[in-house]
Amino acid sequence: MSDSRPNQALALELRGIDKRFGDVHANNNINLQVPKGTVHGIIGENGAGKSTLMNIIYGFYEADQGDILVGGQICHIPNSREAIAAGIGMVHQHFMLVDNFTVLENVVLGAEDGAMLNVSLRKARKELQRLAHEYQLDVPLDATIDELPVGLQQRVEILKALYRGAKVLILDEPTGVLTPQETDHLFRILHSLRDQGVTILLITHKLREILAITDNVSVMRQGQMVGHVKTSETSKEELAELMVGRKVRLKVEKQDATPGEVLLSTEKLTYTDSRGVDMLKAVDLEIRAGEVVGVAGVSGNGQSELMEVLAGILEPTKGEVKIGSNRITADTPSSAKLVREMKVGHVPEDRLSMGLVKNFSAEESAILGIQEQPRFNGQWLSKRKDITEYCQGLMEEWDVRPRNPKLRSSLFSGGNQQKLIIAREVDQDPDVLMIGQPTRGVDIGAIEYIHKRIIDMRDQGKGVLLVSVELDEILALSDRIIVMFDGQIVGEVAADKANERILGMMMANVIPDELKQADTAGEAL
Amino acid sequence: MNNNKLPAWINVLLLPLLNLALALAVSALVFIAVDVNPLDAAQLMIEGALGYQEGVGYTLYYATNFIFTGLAVAIAFSAGLFNIGGEGQAYIGGLGTGLVCLLLGPSMPFWIVFPVALLAGMAFGALWALIPAYLQAYRGSHVVITTIMFNFIAASLMVYLMVNVLKPEGEMSAVSAVFESNAHLPMMHDILGWFGIDFVRSPLNLSFFLALAALVLVWLLLWHTRWGYAIRALGSNPTAATYGGINPKRLTVIVMLISGALAGMLGMNEVMGYSQQIRLGFVSGYGFTGIAVALIGRGHPIGIFFASLLFGILFQGGNELSFEYANIEREMVEVVQSLVVLFSGALSLMLVKPVEKIYLALTASRANQANTQEA
Numbered sequence: 001m002s003d004s005r006p007n008q009a010l011a012l013e014l015r016g017i018d019k020r021f022g023d024v025h026a027n028n029n030i031n032l033q034v035p036k037g038t039v040h041g042i043i044g045e046n047g048a049g050k051s052t053l054m055n056i057i058y059g060f061y062e063a064d065q066g067d068i069l070v071g072g073q074i075c076h077i078p079n080s081r082e083a084i085a086a087g088i089g090m091v092h093q094h095f096m097l098v099d100n101f102t103v104l105e106n107v108v109l110g111a112e113d114g115a116m117l118n119v120s121l122r123k124a125r126k127e128l129q130r131l132a133h134e135y136q137l138d139v140p141l142d143a144t145i146d147e148l149p150v151g152l153q154q155r156v157e158i159l160k161a162l163y164r165g166a167k168v169l170i171l172d173e174p175t176g177v178l179t180p181q182e183t184d185h186l187f188r189i190l191h192s193l194r195d196q197g198v199t200i201l202l203i204t205h206k207l208r209e210i211l212a213i214t215d216n217v218s219v220m221r222q223g224q225m226v227g228h229v230k231t232s233e234t235s236k237e238e239l240a241e242l243m244v245g246r247k248v249r250l251k252v253e254k255q256d257a258t259p260g261e262v263l264l265s266t267e268k269l270t271y272t273d274s275r276g277v278d279m280l281k282a283v284d285l286e287i288r289a290g291e292v293v294g295v296a297g298v299s300g301n302g303q304s305e306l307m308e309v310l311a312g313i314l315e316p317t318k319g320e321v322k323i324g325s326n327r328i329t330a331d332t333p334s335s336a337k338l339v340r341e342m343k344v345g346h347v348p349e350d351r352l353s354m355g356l357v358k359n360f361s362a363e364e365s366a367i368l369g370i371q372e373q374p375r376f377n378g379q380w381l382s383k384r385k386d387i388t389e390y391c392q393g394l395m396e397e398w399d400v401r402p403r404n405p406k407l408r409s410s411l412f413s414g415g416n417q418q419k420l421i422i423a424r425e426v427d428q429d430p431d432v433l434m435i436g437q438p439t440r441g442v443d444i445g446a447i448e449y450i451h452k453r454i455i456d457m458r459d460q461g462k463g464v465l466l467v468s469v470e471l472d473e474i475l476a477l478s479d480r481i482i483v484m485f486d487g488q489i490v491g492e493v494a495a496d497k498a499n500e501r502i503l504g505m506m507m508a509n510v511i512p513d514e515l516k517q518a519d520t521a522g523e524a525l
Numbered sequence: 526m527n528n529n530k531l532p533a534w535i536n537v538l539l540l541p542l543l544n545l546a547l548a549l550a551v552s553a554l555v556f557i558a559v560d561v562n563p564l565d566a567a568q569l570m571i572e573g574a575l576g577y578q579e580g581v582g583y584t585l586y587y588a589t590n591f592i593f594t595g596l597a598v599a600i601a602f603s604a605g606l607f608n609i610g611g612e613g614q615a616y617i618g619g620l621g622t623g624l625v626c627l628l629l630g631p632s633m634p635f636w637i638v639f640p641v642a643l644l645a646g647m648a649f650g651a652l653w654a655l656i657p658a659y660l661q662a663y664r665g666s667h668v669v670i671t672t673i674m675f676n677f678i679a680a681s682l683m684v685y686l687m688v689n690v691l692k693p694e695g696e697m698s699a700v701s702a703v704f705e706s707n708a709h710l711p712m713m714h715d716i717l718g719w720f721g722i723d724f725v726r727s728p729l730n731l732s733f734f735l736a737l738a739a740l741v742l743v744w745l746l747l748w749h750t751r752w753g754y755a756i757r758a759l760g761s762n763p764t765a766a767t768y769g770g771i772n773p774k775r776l777t778v779i780v781m782l783i784s785g786a787l788a789g790m791l792g793m794n795e796v797m798g799y800s801q802q803i804r805l806g807f808v809s810g811y812g813f814t815g816i817a818v819a820l821i822g823r824g825h826p827i828g829i830f831f832a833s834l835l836f837g838i839l840f841q842g843g844n845e846l847s848f849e850y851a852n853i854e855r856e857m858v859e860v861v862q863s864l865v866v867l868f869s870g871a872l873s874l875m876l877v878k879p880v881e882k883i884y885l886a887l888t889a890s891r892a893n894q895a896n897t898q899e900a
Contacts, residue, residue, distance in 0.1 A: 022885055313767055337770030346768070354768045357761045364754065368769040371754050381749045 010072060011036040011199035012057070012088075012168050017066035019052055026052040028223040030066070034168070034216075039190060039200045041210040041231070044220030045243055045443035046414050050203050053220070054170055057201075058090045059083040070168065089161025090170040095153050099146040103139050104128065107160050124163065131162050135192050150298070151182035158189065162198075169193065170201045175209060179298050180471065180504035187213045207236045208472065219243055244444050254455045257479040260289035263463040264310070264344065264432045268319035271305050271487075279305040281487040282319065287432055287463035292454065294478030294495070295467040296503050302487035303467045304349055307436050310465070311346040312339030323432070340369055345425035347418075349436030349467065355421040356409045363391035363405035366424055391420075398423040399449070415446035422450060426457065433457055436467040451477060471500050485509040531881055537828075541821060541869060543876050545835075548868035552861045559852050566846060566853075573845025574838040580845070582713065582727020588837030589729075589794045592736035594815025595833055596743050597788035599824040603747060604780040605760035610657060610672025611788040612812025613679030614650040618789020619796045620683065621649025623701060623803035626796070627691075630708030638708045642797055643735070643790070650789015651782040653679060658781030662774040668781070676812070687805045699805035710798040730798035732790070736833075739787060744826040756780055788812060814862075820870035839865065 010033050017030040026049045034040045044050050055061045057068060059077040067074050070086045077083050083090075097106050104121055107128060112120040125141060132138050139148075139155050148156070154174060161169055171190075175183045190200055190213060202214060210217055211231060219227040219242040227242045241247055264287045271280040280302050287293050295303050308314040310321060312334045321328040323342045328334045336346070348354035356365035367376055367387055376387050391405035398419045400412070409417065418438065425433060438454065439447040454477055458464050468474050474481055481498050483490045483506035490506045493515065505512045531540075553563035574584045594611045601608035608614075625642040633641075657671035684699070691701040713729035747753035755776055758766040763773050795807045818836055822828030843858030868875075 020889070022888070311768070335770060335772060336768055340770060348768060353762065354764045357758050357765050359761050360758070367754075368758065368765060371751050371769065377751050381745065382751055382754065384749065 009036050010034060010069070011038075012201070013069040013072075014053075014057075015067045015069065017053065017056060017063045017068070019056060019061060019063050025223050027056070027063070030220075030225050032218055032225065032228075034199055034201060036199055037194055037197045038215040039194050039202060039213055041214035041217040042201060042203045042220065043205060043207070043210050043217060043239060043243060045205065045445075046441050047222075047443070048220040048243070049223040050220055051172070054090070054172060054201070054203060057083065058088060058170060084164045084166070087165055087167035088170065089164060089166025089168070091154065091157040091161060091172065091174060093173045093176060095157055097145045097153060097156060100144055102142050102144050103148075103156050103159075104141045106145060106156055107163050111164055127163060128159060131159060135162070135189065135196060137162075137189060149182075150177045151179075151185060154178070154186065155189070158193075166198070168199045168201065170203070172203045173205070174202070175204070175206065176469070177299060179507045180500050181508060183209070207239050210239065211236065221245055240444055246445075252451045252455060252476045254477075255459070257291045257458065259291040259479070260461060262286050262288050263324065264465075265322045266310070266319065267322070269306075269309065269316055269321060270318035271309050271314060272317040273305070278317075279487050280309065280316075283487075283489055285482060285489065287465050289431075289463055290458055290461045291479045292458050292464040292466055292477050294474040294481040295465065295484060296471060296474045296481055296507060297469075297484035298507050299469050301484045301507075303484055304436070305487075306484070307346070307349065307434055307465075307467055310339070310434060311344065311348075312336045336369065340428070343429075343431040345428055345430030345433040347422050347425050347433070347435040347438060349440075351414075351417055351421055352410075356417060358408070358410035360409050361406050362395075362400075362409055362412065362420060363387050365409040366391040366394055366405070366420060368424070370424070370428065394420065394423040394427060413443075414441035415443045418442050418450070419446060422453065426453065430462065432463040432465065434465040434467070437469065438466070439468075439470070439473060471503055474503070475500070483507055491515055531877075531884055535880065535884065537823070540873070540876060540880060541823075541828075543880070544869045544873055545865065547876075548861075548864040551868070552864050555857070555860055555864075559857070561850055561853060566850075569849055570838070570842030570846055574842035578725040579727050580841055582725065582729040583844075584834070584837040584841040585713075585733055586728040586730070586794070586799065586837075587840040588833040589733045589736045590791055590811040591814060591818045591833035591836050592740060592829060593791045593794070594788055594812050595818030595822060595829040596739055596815075596826070597784045597812075598815045598819035599822065599826075599829055600743055600747070600756070600787065601780055601784040602819060602824050603760045604756045604776065605763065606661070606777065606780060606784070607669050608654065608672055608781065608784045608788075609669055609816065610654060610675050610785075610812075611815045612808055612810070613672070613676035614653045614785040614788035615791035615812045616676075616679045616683055616808045617653040618646040618650030618785070619792025619807060620686070620803065621789065622646035622792035623691075623704075623796045626704040626708035626801075627701060627803075630705035633707070635707045635709075639710070642708070643793060646789045646792040647786035648789070650787070650792075651785040653789075654781045654785025655778070658778045658785075661781070662777040680806075683805065687803070691803060700800075701803040703802045704797070708797065709801050710793065712798070728799045730794065732794040732798045735790060735793055739790065740826040740830055743787070788815070817862075817866040817870050820873065821865075835865070836862070 012034040014030055014032040017027050019027040030053060042050050052061065056063045057077070059080040059082055062078055068077055069075065070088065075086045077086060098109065101109065104125060108120050108124045114120060128141060137155050137159055139152055139159060145153060145156065158169070174186060178186060194200060204210060214231045217229050217231055217234065217239065218225055219239060221243060266283055266285050269280055269283040270278060273279050283306060295306065297303050305314060309316050312328070313336050315334055316328065316330050318330060323339070323344060326342050352358060356368060367390065376383055376390070388405045392403070394400065395403045395405065400416045400419050400423070412420070422435070422438065435454065438450050442450065454464060454466070466474065466477055475495065475498060478495045480492060481495055481503065482492045483503060485507060486509065490509055491511055493502060502512045502515065556563040556566050574580050594615060597611045597614065598608055622642045622645055625645040626638060629638045629641060653675060657668050657675055660666040660671050661668040687699040687701070692699055693702045710731045713733065714724040714726050716731065717724040747757060755766065755771045758769055758771060759773055759776050767773055791808065791811060796803055800807060814836055818829055818832040821835070822832035839862050843861065847853050847855050847858055
């Protein structure tokens with residue numbers, strides 16, 4: 001960033017952006033130059049300040065210091081309306097769409113002109129058809145949002161931004177909810193946008209995507225920009241090192257598995273939710289001692305329900321679960337407490353809404369699920385000192401920071417919360433450990449450690465069920481992979497035969513040719 | 526309960542005091558509007574509530590009621606349940622206490638009547654909370670709606686019982702017979718008399734100590750037992766509680782039973798302590814005021830103690846005020862109480878943002894000074 005001349009070819013420039021929240025220095029003297037018509041990646045761990053920076057650009061926060069230049073002009077952006085006026089558009093991680101409105105209505109919402117809705121709708125339809133044609137962004141304009149798959153919903157968000165005249169498009173973790181195929185499609189769209197002169201700012205923590213699509217990358221760490229590199233001149237390893245500030249091993253070292261007896265199995269397991277929708281349809285699966293079974297799938301295809309039924313939180317509608325010599329069916333009572341007593345550990349997918357209680361202290365969250373064990377309780381009163389010591393011990397072993405058992409759970413970073421939850425479940429020495437999204441929102445340094453501990457569990461002869469939307473993670477850790485679609489198991493692949501393409505097809509309920517033969521061979525048995 | 530960036534002393538002490546000050550400031554305007562000097566009125570209220578022994582006695586006697594009903598609301602709230610039915614539960618609880626006093630009073634000694642009356646009050650109050658609790662837990666009817674409806678049912682039921690069953694023949698008003706003397710709770714002036722301390726006659730009685738014990742027990746239960754852990758987990762995050770092996774339905778019922786029992790203890794003070802007979806409408810709004818007490822006390826027993834004291838002062842001081850001034854009706858005093866509820870309860874978050882801003886500005890400038898000094 002030695003070049004400080006005003007540059008007409010820059011779509012967006014940040015000069016010395018600074019933002020504090022109380023004691024937290026979220027953005028520290030951030031400089032950034034994004035040339036027109038490029039895809040610029042911003043990468044960094046959770047809490048590195050990416051979101052704060054984007055929110056400043058989009059007018060949700062105001063910077064304490066520094067300037068934002070759009071197209072070479074200093075812009076004051078106190079709110080998102082000004083950002084839109086300056087030609088900045090944003091596609092949020094969680095879509096901001098009205099489910100029961102049509103695509104057209106969603107695009108127009110907030111950008112109506114005139115008192116009569118019909119007039120704006122007619123105008124918008126024409127304009128959208130032009131945009132869709134220009135950028136290959138085909139979306140059925142009269143479909144309501146809830147009829148559309150996630151990939152198309154995202155396209156609606158992009159259209160919304162373009163309709164408002166966005167020249168700079170910010171995408172915040174856009175691929176989190178997409179299948180690999182949908183991701184590819186998104187990338188094609190982004191390329192065509194770029195070729196038409198739109199500038200794209202892509203925020204992500206996925207190194208692979210950065211390398212696949214961006215022209216330049218900026219890396220953030222602890223509120224600072226620690227590097228700007230050309231994508232063509234860098235590597236995963238270099239970026240990871242920049243993000244974390246030290247060398248990181250990205251591959252998980254592991255031996256081949258030696259599966260033993262079946263520890264947990266299901267037979268025709270079916271779960272119907274309160275709306276009457278079958279979220280699990282006759283699922284058969286087995287978890288053996290000494291193996292990691294990965295469950296892949298686009299989120300919302302029954303993985304969460306599978307975990308919760310197995311954990312005793314939801315009751316099956318039909319079929320049964322066998323855990324050792326115990327059975328859980330629709331007729332037997334089941335609860336999280338009972339399943340825990342059967343030596344099944346459960347790290348839930350959503351740690352904030354299930355794994356811990358946000359306004360409990362860390363030590364209270366550290367005994368969630370085991371709060372009734374005699375070691376934490378006298379006859380009447382709880383043994384507060386023993387609980388503190390227990391939490392302290394877990395924190396030492398798993399390097400949870402800050403090491404303060406009295407601190408409110410919500411004040412720990414995602415990675416440290418997750419370590420505390422996994423620590424709690426692993427410490428119970430379960431026979432089967434179910435673990436959902438073990439590294440969602442967790443920084444790279446902690447991911448490395450969590451992965452190592454999961455493999456350690458396997459090597460100690462435990463059965464591990466791993467549910468994750470990160471295919472990289474599934475591929476790196478699993479010995480067998482099952483793929484779920486619409487509440488059913490589409491198929492199973494041995495880890496050494498699996499790759500992203502195969503899993504991606506199965507996630508969209510297509511059986512790849514190379515598996516079909518294996519299937520018929522299986523049926524012949 | 527708070528997710529702001531302020532230190533505890535501001536949240537617990539400064540904010541409630543600011544809210545209270547604001548409420549009193551607006552009350553002052555109301556007094557000015559009816560040509561009463563607000564400073565004189567304030568002085569009279571304080572002196573009436575705390576200035577002499579009988580006043581103190583009345584203040585603590587009212588506070589006793591508020592501690593019971595405040596705790597009832599608070600414990601339900603810590604499990605995420607809004608029990609609006611303290612009024613009805615206290616009413617039916619008082620009926621239980623009164624019935625025991627009427628039935629056992631003539632034949633049994635005090636040391637039997639007292640525990641049985643206490644337990645009966647708690648059981649009747651709990652019973653009155655049971656049906657709404659069950660409906661909430663297993664049938665999904667919202668406890669706010671059902672407990673409100675049960676207040677009305679309790680009121681009608683009591684009218685029927687008082688007029689048709691409990692009223693002795695020849696009695697003109699809707700009251701029961703007066704209990705035998707061995708079914709009277711010892712009054713505070715008697716208790717203190719045993720220790721040689723002179724205290725003027727007031728309605729303050731033994732149940733004040735029951736209320737203090739209830740405060741301590743609820744505090745222990747919530748923060749020092751596994752059951753309290755479960756209750757607070759359920760209140761903060763029901764999903765996590767279920768994950769933690771807690772049965773939310775069963776616990777909902779149990780917590781409502783405890784809540785109803787606490788409200789039911791009000792009868793010890795009002796029925797067995799003060800009036801020594803069952804009177805129509807003896808709860809007279811204490812159950813509803815308990816909601817405000819719990820809100821202002823932030824659901825914590827220490828807070829509830831002080832909030833109860835505050836409302837005791839407002840009640841007693843307010844009574845003195847309406848005696849003294851011809852143009853101040855009982856309703857005027859209720860306006861003051863309502864303003865306190867409004868500012869401390871409903872608008873309690875109003876001042877959080879500005880105070881947070883000021884606090885952050887102050888700490889930031891201090892941090893800057895420290896930085897420049899270091900440099």
